[in-house]
């Protein structure tokens with residue numbers, strides 16, 4: 426049986442997931458609220474896709490605003506920035522019913538509560554993506570990394586995989602998205618928050634590619650400081666990340682040095698386009714969670730402020 430997906434938030438990641446699923450034989454519709462994205466893709470008849478900056482070619486897709494969408498997909502793949510999610514869901518509310526699933530692999534935390542206003546926990550499949558993608562401009566996306574090299578985690582909000590979830594995993598596998606199903610909801614999401622709280626922030630503030638960051642002699646000390654604080658917060662909150670502290674350190678070194686050394690994290694793309702970052706939902710989330718347990722995750726709080734300063738600097742020095 427072919428599954429019908431609608432991508433809600435057809436930016437860099439939404440386009441990548443949707444196009445890979447479409448190319449593997451699934452039915453996929455694309456929805457977005459960014460005017461220039463919808464008008465450019467409609468005019469082109471599709472999206473220009475390159476891989477690591479090469480072989481730029483047109484892939485045919487359909488795209489529409491939520492108000493003009495008349496499909497009834499089995500699942501929505503939700504991929505907005507954290508700041509844009511509430512408005513996207515509100516504009517799309519008329520499209521949802523209680524049989525449909527929401528699949529989301531956004532960075533940071535805060536999205537699940539918003540999605541739960543429209544989709545109950547039994548219908549939410551969340552996850553994380555270790556896959557870099559760059560939106561060069563409206564209608565023009567660059568897939569970072571060779572075909573099939575990225576990995577993703579998927580996890581049910583209920584922590585109980587159902588038949589539908591298993592089918593999604595099998596289709597995502599066919600689309601070469603590298604899915605791994607877990608049953609540790611918060612631990613899975615927080616593992617990626619911890620990764621982004623180190624790599625996205627530090628690379629973005631200093632405009633470093635991931636490989637340039639990890640080659641700095643101070644990177645070991647910075648990573649350990651941030652990981653130690655984050656793991657203490659998780660401990661207090663009773664959350665068990667997928668990796669031990671040592672494994673997480675090694676995962677950061679491996680990803681930045683060996684997997685995507687030439688990639689600027691998505692937060693850098695926001696800063697360089699003078700757009701707000703998701704730092705409040707990443708380092709800010711860890712700090713706020715620690716505060717609930719009377720712990721002051723100082724380094725994460727300080728780093729959050731420094732990223733906001735970097736956002737400001739990019740605007741005032743242009």
Ligand SMILES: NC(=O)C1=CN([C@@H]2O[C@H](COP(=O)(O)OP(=O)(O)OC[C@H]3O[C@@H](n4cnc5c(N)ncnc54)[C@H](OP(=O)(O)O)[C@@H]3O)[C@@H](O)[C@H]2O)C=CC1
Nearest residue numbers: 436437438439459504505506531532554556557558560691
């Ligand atoms: N990109 C990546 O490599 C990865 C991203 N993620 C996560 O996935 C989620 C979606 O992120 P992602 O797909 O990267 O983000 P998007 O590509 O969706 O962000 C682009 C959005 O920014 C706005 N925008 C306005 N002007 C521009 C412009 N000139 N260029 C680009 N965008 C513009 C548009 O929305 P509007 O105008 O409505 O604001 C557009 O839809 C986030 O949570 C992110 O952290 C996770 C893993 C990797």
Ligand SMILES: CC(C)(CO)C(=O)C(=O)O
Nearest residue numbers: 555556557624690691692
């Ligand atoms: C691709 C990856 C894992 C790099 O940090 C990411 O999450 C991002 O760019 O936001």
